[in-house]
Amino acid sequence: xxxxxxxKNVIQRMPRYLRTxxxxxxxxxxxxxxxxxxxxxxxxxxxxxxxxSCFGGFGQQGYGYNVKTLRDEIAAxxxxxxxxxxxxxxxxxxxxxxLENFDFESCGFKLRAAFDIRHDLIGEDICGVPVLxxxxxxxxxxxNGIHVAVLSTTRGGAQRVADALIAGGIRAIWNFTECxxxxxxxxxxxxxxxxxxxxxRLGYHLSNGASA
Numbered sequence: 001x002x003x004x005x006x007x008k009n010v011i012q013r014m015p016r017y018l019r020t021x022x023x024x025x026x027x028x029x030x031x032x033x034x035x036x037x038x039x040x041x042x043x044x045x046x047x048x049x050x051x052x053s054c055f056g057g058f059g060q061q062g063y064g065y066n067v068k069t070l071r072d073e074i075a076a077x078x079x080x081x082x083x084x085x086x087x088x089x090x091x092x093x094x095x096x097x098x099l100e101n102f103d104f105e106s107c108g109f110k111l112r113a114a115f116d117i118r119h120d121l122i123g124e125d126i127c128g129v130p131v132l133x134x135x136x137x138x139x140x141x142x143x144n145g146i147h148v149a150v151l152s153t154t155r156g157g158a159q160r161v162a163d164a165l166i167a168g169g170i171r172a173i174w175n176f177t178e179c180x181x182x183x184x185x186x187x188x189x190x191x192x193x194x195x196x197x198x199x200x201r202l203g204y205h206l207s208n209g210a211s212a
Contacts, residue, residue: 014074017051018042021071031132077158079109085146088114089161090153091121091131094176098150099126112144134161141168152176161191 012169019134020040024032030143033046041048052058055077058070075081086109088095095114104111115134116122124131149165150172151158158177163184172189175181181190 002078006054010021010054011059013041013043013051013197016207017048018071019072019077021067025071029067031064037065051138063179075108079106082108084109084148085144085150086111087137087140087146088129088148088152089116089134089137089149089165090128090177091118091126092152092154095152096126098152099129109148111150112146113140115140135210138164138168141165141170146170150171150174151178151181155179158184 018035020037023034034048037077038042038045038048049057053071058073067193086104088099088111091099091114095116099111099114112127113133114126114129115137117134122130122133141149146168147170149170151162151165151170153161155177158175158179159181161172162175162181164185166186166188170188173181173192175190175192178194178196181192183190
């Protein structure tokens, strides 16, 4: 059975819903209406109902949404219950910052190891994550059922490392290299984080007198 098409904009809003519902749950809120949810997110109630209808709809007319149930449903849609295994490649400033500050497990990802080519780092442990030699990377991916790689190498070697990850059987790359990567003929998913683009969008809104 063919899966229904879900627009990119709807997918981008789902993590926002998850974050807001998590906050509501921590506040002890058990039920929320589309109007209340929209007020927190700057969205109309109809937009929220339309987004949720893409996945079958979750609320009851006159009741709204059960916060815990809706949060669990969205978490499942976002794959948080799949136990995805992950590695990080490149333990420079960005890589180390992610290892030290980002809670991968809260998003449903288990970070198994980091990889680098610098001998002074290989064999070290950063926040409980072992740093291994890049020469071991492809075998590690195959032997440990790794699904996702965080790529935080320098731009110059980014595509070469991405090719090695793809050859190893990786299914998705979270790309922090500021380099446009090609998956070649594979169906590997690449999600690129461009800090400069985000800052330049902010600059546009400042220059044109519009709110971001």
